[in-house]
Amino acid sequence: MDILDNSNLPDISAFSFIPTDEPARQSYYMALLKKTFEERQNLIGRPLTYAVITFGCQMNAHDSEKLEGILSLTGLTASDEDTADIVIYNTCTVRENANQKLYGHLGQLKAKKKKNQEMIIGLCGCMMQQPDIVDYIRDKFKFVDIVFGTFNVFMLAELLCRRYSDGKQVIEVLKEPIKNFENNLPEKRKYPFKTGINIMYGCNNFCTYCIVPHVRGRERSRIPEDIIEEAERFAKDDVTEVMLLGQNVNSYGVNYMEDSEMIKNNPDYDFPDLLRDVCKVDGIRRVRFMTSHPKDLSDKLIEVIRDNPKVCRHIHLPIQAGSNRILKLMNRKYTKEDYLLLVDKIKKELPDVSLTTDIMVGFPGETEEDFLETVDVVDKVGYDQVFTFIYSRRSGTPAAEWEQVPEDVVKERFNRLLKKVSERAAERVGRFKNTINEVLVEDVDSHDENMVTGRMSNNTIVHFKGCKDLIGKYVNVKLTEEKGFYYIGEMV
Numbered sequence: 001m002d003i004l005d006n007s008n009l010p011d012i013s014a015f016s017f018i019p020t021d022e023p024a025r026q027s028y029y030m031a032l033l034k035k036t037f038e039e040r041q042n043l044i045g046r047p048l049t050y051a052v053i054t055f056g057c058q059m060n061a062h063d064s065e066k067l068e069g070i071l072s073l074t075g076l077t078a079s080d081e082d083t084a085d086i087v088i089y090n091t092c093t094v095r096e097n098a099n100q101k102l103y104g105h106l107g108q109l110k111a112k113k114k115k116n117q118e119m120i121i122g123l124c125g126c127m128m129q130q131p132d133i134v135d136y137i138r139d140k141f142k143f144v145d146i147v148f149g150t151f152n153v154f155m156l157a158e159l160l161c162r163r164y165s166d167g168k169q170v171i172e173v174l175k176e177p178i179k180n181f182e183n184n185l186p187e188k189r190k191y192p193f194k195t196g197i198n199i200m201y202g203c204n205n206f207c208t209y210c211i212v213p214h215v216r217g218r219e220r221s222r223i224p225e226d227i228i229e230e231a232e233r234f235a236k237d238d239v240t241e242v243m244l245l246g247q248n249v250n251s252y253g254v255n256y257m258e259d260s261e262m263i264k265n266n267p268d269y270d271f272p273d274l275l276r277d278v279c280k281v282d283g284i285r286r287v288r289f290m291t292s293h294p295k296d297l298s299d300k301l302i303e304v305i306r307d308n309p310k311v312c313r314h315i316h317l318p319i320q321a322g323s324n325r326i327l328k329l330m331n332r333k334y335t336k337e338d339y340l341l342l343v344d345k346i347k348k349e350l351p352d353v354s355l356t357t358d359i360m361v362g363f364p365g366e367t368e369e370d371f372l373e374t375v376d377v378v379d380k381v382g383y384d385q386v387f388t389f390i391y392s393r394r395s396g397t398p399a400a401e402w403e404q405v406p407e408d409v410v411k412e413r414f415n416r417l418l419k420k421v422s423e424r425a426a427e428r429v430g431r432f433k434n435t436i437n438e439v440l441v442e443d444v445d446s447h448d449e450n451m452v453t454g455r456m457s458n459n460t461i462v463h464f465k466g467c468k469d470l471i472g473k474y475v476n477v478k479l480t481e482e483k484g485f486y487y488i489g490e491m492v
């Protein structure tokens with residue numbers, strides 16, 4: 001059994017023993033789980049439902065698509081957090097408020113679980129890679145049924161089978177990946193027409209504030225063959241937009257997970273090459289990528305974007321802070337001047353690009369002067385969107401041990417930054433007013449059912465009159481009204 005998809009899950013009777021090797025082992029457990037679910041549904045006389053709740057970034061969301069793939073392949077019906085029997089929280093731990101959010105949700109589920117005997121609660125994701133958190137959950141949330149981590153998403157069916165077989169809490173968090181099982185997992189996409197493709201896992205950068213390298217492990221790249229094949233498979237399944245995912249896509253190529261003919265023939269193969277190759281896949285109309293670390297965004301990448309209209313006109317380029325002193329303390333490995341030079345180069349080669357960024361306020365030791373350097377960058381660059389965060393102390397990271405900036409000072413700076421960001425973004429986004437742009441329609445507008453919502457190549461959101469039949473289609477829209485971060489338009 002190589003590749004599993006929604007059509008070829010074997011019957012459990014096809015197995016005479018439990019396979020020890022993957023992916024056959026998970027095929028066995030998925031088949032067993034399917035049978036278990038069937039029996040329970042017959043017993044209670046209604047379908048069992050599931051919900052996977054994503055708390056984190058695109059990578060986390062992509063893992064959720066795999067979890068949903070497993071649950072739907074084994075016969076469950078999708079539902080929502082309020083009504084589902086099987087609820088899985090895919091957690092994030094990048095900031096402390098992400099952790100608090102989980103505990104809030106768990107508190108509410110406890111009462112529900114008392115009323116619903118079929119309820120199973122699962123926790124996974126980055127937060128579970130921290131042993132102290134797992135201990136806390138074992139201790140304080142005994143009603144949680146299964147706990148697993150970022151390296152064993154592929155084991156969901158096995159863990160559920162274990163839970164059903166003895167009724168005990170199952171905790172299994174791997175410390176590192178055993179192998180790349182990405183190619184062998186079913187997947188249920190949030191949008192049928194677009195999805196993410198992991199090109200690499202982990203991070204080697206160790207920015208001093210960041211927990212990600214501690215919970216996602218060292219950088220490992222998938223071989224290009226696998227990535228391109230996955231893009232081809234998606235394209236055959238009506239996907240037209242893919243997003244290549246990694247914590248720092250520009251360093252793609254470090255530590256390949258398997259032997260690769262392509263790499264043997266071209267040892268210098270890098271992210272721009274990969275981007276170009278994914279663009280060649282028939283049926284793929286748009287390629288995005290996330291995230292680019294400014295320290296190694298190459299001229300070659302800018303050229304590949306420029307020469308390939310399929311690459312979306314959007315670069316997310318997190319700066320984090322504008323002060324060179326703070327950037328150094330953060331271990332970001334670029335200066336404000338390097339960054340601004342890079343922005344100039346990008347704007348010159350890609351005049352229609354939109355730039356977005358992440359900024360943190362209140363990093364340990366940040367002074368008013370340091371902060372003003374950050375505001376200055378926002379002024380100079382003219383971002384289309386800025387994701388602003390208050391620095392959050394993550395235990396185990398170096399910056400957590402350093403002297404912290406008082407909360408009231410941080411809050412005041414944060415508000416000042418927000419004001420600057422929204423002024424500048426509104427000016428910047430407005431530049432496309434009255435132009436006609438291709439929009440990929442994603443959804444019916446959540447506020448008005450006569451409107452739909454879509455995205456331009458540069459990631460700007462557009463709302464316009466239309467019906468649900470347009471979802472997944474590319475249409476030309478004239479941008480008539482500019483609303484800060486988005487546009488109202490008319491289909492032409």
Ligand code: SAH
Pocket residue numbers: 094095209210211212246247248291292293318320358359360389390391392393394
């Ligand atoms: N790999 C990406 C970032 C992933 S985390 C990069 O290097 O750009 C997403 C964002 O969360 C970061 O860009 C940063 O702005 C923010 N972040 C990370 N750790 C944080 C912390 N401890 N406190 C507040 N924000 C943090």
Ligand code: SF4
Pocket residue numbers: 203204205206207210211212213247248293
């Ligand atoms: Fe975190 Fe830095 Fe790695 Fe991004 S590059 S995930 S901010 S350590």
Ligand code: F3S
Pocket residue numbers: 055056057058059060091092093094125126127212215216
């Ligand atoms: Fe959060 Fe993990 Fe992503 S910590 S931001 S879900 S990599």
